[in-house]
Amino acid sequence: MKKNENLLWIGMLTTLLIITNSSCEKEDPLPVVPPSTTGISIGIGDGVFVTNEGNFLGGNAKVSFYNFSDGTAVEDLFSSTNSLPLGDICQSMTLINGKEYIVVNNSGKIEVCNPSNLLRVATITGFTSPRFIVPVSASKAYVSDYISNSISIVNLVNNTRTGSFPFPGASEAMVLVGNDVFVSSINRDKVYVINSTTDLIVDSIPVAKGGNSLQLDGNGDLWVLCYGDYVTSSPGGLYRINTSTHGVELSLPFTTAESPTKLCANNAGDTLYYLNYSVYRCPITTIALPTLPFITATTQSFYGLGIRPLNGEVFVTDAIDYAQRGKLLRYTPSGTLLDTELVGIIPAGIYFY
């Protein structure tokens, strides 16, 4: 019996020692502090800004900058320059009157910055859930909104929100054509046309629900990309709208399983690109959706897309697991991978400067 007890002692202690030893490991290293961006001066054509949404309520929205010449990326330019976090969910960025207007959705604000270093010059507040900003004149801009059922009006001279007008749902992408602003909606099956002088809706054009992006082509036609409505299982579609007549000239439906986003075009406006898990492209003369991807995603989570105006290079972002820094992937115009750089969490928007 004594011998058995000794064996038990030895057995128990050995087991504990093994588990203990296997438990103790080296500490996780802390993230490397990025080099200072003091003195950075970005010139036109130097690179591309990437807006990173960050996690909802995570407060980790960032704007990254990728430099074409040396292929490096600054992960968080805004915070580095301003010693201040950008906010919660960076939705979009638009160059207006020589300033970058960065829309921070869940912080309900727009940061106005110098493009050369993103030094903050003004903050516009008073929004509910801002999405995109479009200038409608030299002194006036519209800001779409996901929740408020309205579109805000911003005075671009003193960078203040001056008011709003009602909109029947969630307003999303906006494009100015002449005096009219075309506005897509995520939860309405229409593209609305607003007279930018009177701020009144003057027309609505039937499309699918989930209108997430708008693109003008080289012929002046407006393309609308919708991902549909998952609750009612209605499919999305790609539409071509005549901006003069407001008529839908082409309607190409997707299946209910598909969710196309991020419609954009090359500089000539003769080729369209969009994400539908992989990257697809088609000429504006198409009468059918492309069946084969242009750049195929394997395990990546493609989330942002942009075509470099200068040479047609394709920039795609990979959000990976949506909880870590994503990647900016740079492809040749024919789709060969050139470079990969780390950017912020959930990189969504690509803005060439």
Added chain:
Amino acid sequence: MNIKKKKKNLFVLLFAFLSPALFLYGQDSIVKNLHFDLVSISSFRNSFANNGLLIEKPDSIQRSRNEVGTLTDLFVQNGLFFIKSYGCGNLATTSIRGASASQTPLLWNGLNLQSPTNGTVDLSLVPAILCDVITIQNAGGSAGWGSGAIGGLIQANNVELFNEGFKLKYVGTIGSFGEAQNGIKISSGNSKCYADVRVYFQQSKNDFTFRNLGIANFPLDTLENSTFNQKGAQAQVGWRTKNRRHSFVLRAWYQKTDREIPPSMLEINNLARQQDEFFRSMGSWKINYSKISMELKSAVLTEFMDFYQSVNLPNSLTHAVSFINSVDCRIPISKSFITNFGIIANSSRADVTQYVPVTIQNRVSAFTAFQFIQNEKLNFVLNFRAEEVQAKLLPLVGSVAGEWKGNKFLMFKTSLSRNYRIPTFNDLYWRPGGNANLKPEDSWNADGSVVVNIEKNHFLLNYFFTAYFRQTKNWIQWRPTVGNSTIWSPENLLEVWSKGLEHHLKADWYFNKLKINLNLAYNYVRARNEKSKDINDLSVGKQLVYVPTHYSYGMIQFTYRNFYLSYAHQFNGLRFTASDHSTYLPAYDLATVTIGKRVDYKIYYFDVFFRSVNLFNEEYQAMSWRPMPGRYFQIGLTINCNKPNTKNK
């Protein structure tokens, strides 16, 4: 950061040095009242399911200071594990050994209170006054307790008050930021029957000031949209036959909580608010014979949640109801061989804005256990459980566990178990994104512990050391759907390996009229994802987000005559907030000092205390950008009357 690291190291070193020194004390007799109670066994299941595992209780000193308030307050003050808290009165969940909140069930008298819809228990919705015995199991236990018990298990039980006489207790605290907590318990019990009623009300404005790190120049800001109101009542009645072969208990619990959801430092001021209301009832019939013991239980749990975000968005409504029936038998075959078996049927129904249509889930699980008692020193237990969900049989789970009492002061415990968690209703049925093809999370857990108990005339010591590892496959995580970045969907994405060590030491000294109580704990947790999700994935091999590697707690109390003074210190290690470790929240310390006096008079006692929480006014965030209060104060009063039953014992 260096200062933080030094503090952490100092604490670990103090613990490391102090522990062996305390072992040098002898082991003479005389047991006095430990400030750490031994765990009482309240059901058959516990004696089988808890075998081989360390079961902890909140320190009884801290427990008495937190009798009113929520379990969040209690666990934050107790430092048994890291709490993921979104701020005062707001969502607070457990993080035991790196497990997610849905992997640690909270059982109320054996009933799992995890919501069938989201699988979590918000500790801010459980008032401490309703829980007579709270125990924490830091290990998987699905064979004993069913789905969800992967990381650990918390039990909050009521004791039966037969023969306890008349008891009346009022507990109340008032404090900074408009805090007012009041609770009253009245019970009366003789040898045949008892009745027990508890009523509570608590509120707080939570309008504390903080430095807003999200705004230029970091101005002082005041938390807005942050009020918390909770009221509720619980009643239980019990009756038993004269020969005590049969006893019946009925319990009912109603609660309503209204709380505003304050914005983070980077969020626009919002008007979001949430109302949680529930009614829980249960009845049990216990049968006790020498050859068989049995408990039949029936319960109805209802819950309602109404979340309002904006006038332009529909409220998110959740109605859920669960019907639970169970039978649990214990048959001692011989002195050295005892069996336990039973069956639990659970039917849950949920009507949630985002589900179409109303969803019903039926589950049946059968469990059995065998306890082999070699002698008074050695025994081990085998547990098995099979569960069927919607007529689909899940893989069999089980555990083997043993305890060996080496000598009068040393004990070893060990266990190996397979555990699981079925997907929640949200995981399965949320529209859009619910994934009906999810597999249950599948986990293996191995534990080994050494327990030391030393008793001397004026000294008591309890120390344990546990080492563990756990592997969890098919860990469910939400992310945008492949090919559809606008819809988030749950997938069996991760494979997480958790390893760790736990030290816990409690000691009491008695010097005439002076009593010193000491409580020290240190947890080391490594919980890492080992499965890649993407060719660019940099999270593989890295600690999970919001899981501190180091976590420690210490409390010392001096009691002289009727006066007491205690100091508690909690160290919460650094937590990464991005899965690739590109961002993190620094470690923080929380100190609490309490001074009070207790006066005993005949069958009454009065206890009044003053407490300062976050004594050093530490500026910290438990979750990113969620403001937390600096130093604040509380005054508490307890009035207790205990008139024992002197008849019909």
